[in-house]
Amino acid sequence: MPEEKSTTWGRVLRRPSSPRRIGIMGGTFDPIHHGHLVAGSEVAHLFNLDEVIFVPAGHPWQKQRKGARVTPAEHRYLMTVIATAENPQFRVSRIEIDREGPTYTIDTLRQMRRQYGPDVELFFITGADALGAILSWHNADELFELAHFVGCNRPGHQLADPGLPEGKVSLVEIPALAISSTECRERVRKGEPIWYLVPDGIVRYINKTGLYLDDQEAG
Numbered sequence: 195m196p197e198e199k200s201t202t203w204g205r206v207l208r209r210p211s212s213p214r215r216i217g218i219m220g221g222t223f224d225p226i227h228h229g230h231l232v233a234g235s236e237v238a239h240l241f242n243l244d245e246v247i248f249v250p251a252g253h254p255w256q257k258q259r260k261g262a263r264v265t266p267a268e269h270r271y272l273m274t275v276i277a278t279a280e281n282p283q284f285r286v287s288r289i290e291i292d293r294e295g296p297t298y299t300i301d302t303l304r305q306m307r308r309q310y311g312p313d314v315e316l317f318f319i320t321g322a323d324a325l326g327a328i329l330s331w332h333n334a335d336e337l338f339e340l341a342h343f344v345g346c347n348r349p350g351h352q353l354a355d356p357g358l359p360e361g362k363v364s365l366v367e368i369p370a371l372a373i374s375s376t377e378c379r380e381r382v383r384k385g386e387p388i389w390y391l392v393p394d395g396i397v398r399y400i401n402k403t404g405l406y407l408d409d410q411e412a413g
């Protein structure tokens with residue numbers, strides 16, 4: 195007999211024996227914005243996920259290598275908690291914040307596999323830009339043994355399978371939001387509003403802490 199499971203959007207039928215399905219939304223979240231939240235929400239709906247874990251990167255090595263100034267992890271973690279707090283299906287993990295050294299997704303997936311066991315289904319959620327660069331990630335070959343990858347469209351980026359193993363990636367259309375963290379930071383620095391690009395609590399957190407006001411980075 196299928197059992198009923200409540201979700202934010204309604205009730206779906208689910209077999210008692212079916213494995214738990216966990217989405218992982220990784221990002222620098224500097225700051226988290228509605229593009230991230232819509233991606234998590236849409237993929238949860240499309241793949242009937244039990245939950246989505248937002249995982250702020252501790253040391254996003256590829257961004258840092260390009261010379262980007264990355265806000266201290268605790269601010270990014272707190273903003274992620276604030277932005278996701280109202281959705282009962284969303285959670286935030288400190289797994290990457292608490293790990294030393296460059297942040298490699300392979301380490302996160304291995305840790306989550308150890309924590310949740312072999313039976314859960316893991317879905318790693320990315321935007322089109324991140325998916326396009328995935329073969330440059332640390333130990334890229336092994337990533338696809340540990341999770342299914344979901345690529346979401348993102349304005350300004352081509353959504354395509356970058357040559358991942360057969361059956362290991364799904365490309366999905368989500369409501370397109372032309373929002374980036376870079377643009378949010380620049381707007382704050384220039385004194386422009388970021389209301390409605392990010393959740394209200396994030397606007398208030400940024401105002402309260404003075405984040406991004408002295409950001410030297412122009413893009």
Ligand SMILES: Nc1ncnc2c1ncn2[C@@H]1O[C@H](COP(=O)(O)OP(=O)(O)OP(=O)(O)O)[C@@H](O)[C@H]1O
Binds near residue numbers: 371
């Ligand atoms: N507007 C968006 N629509 C869909 N996916 C997005 C969007 N913004 C970011 N993502 C995806 O969310 C993940 C985390 O992104 P990240 O935290 O780097 O945000 P960002 O807006 O790309 O930041 P930045 O502008 O600083 O590079 C990545 O997989 C990225 O592709």
Ligand SMILES: O=C(O)c1ccc[n+]([C@@H]2O[C@H](COP(=O)([O-])O)[C@@H](O)[C@H]2O)c1
Binds near residue numbers: 254298
């Ligand atoms: O594992 C890697 O080498 C790797 C390299 C670049 C990005 N990632 C992950 O991809 C996700 C999106 O990254 P970013 O830089 O677009 O915020 C985030 O979870 C990063 O940790 C992972």
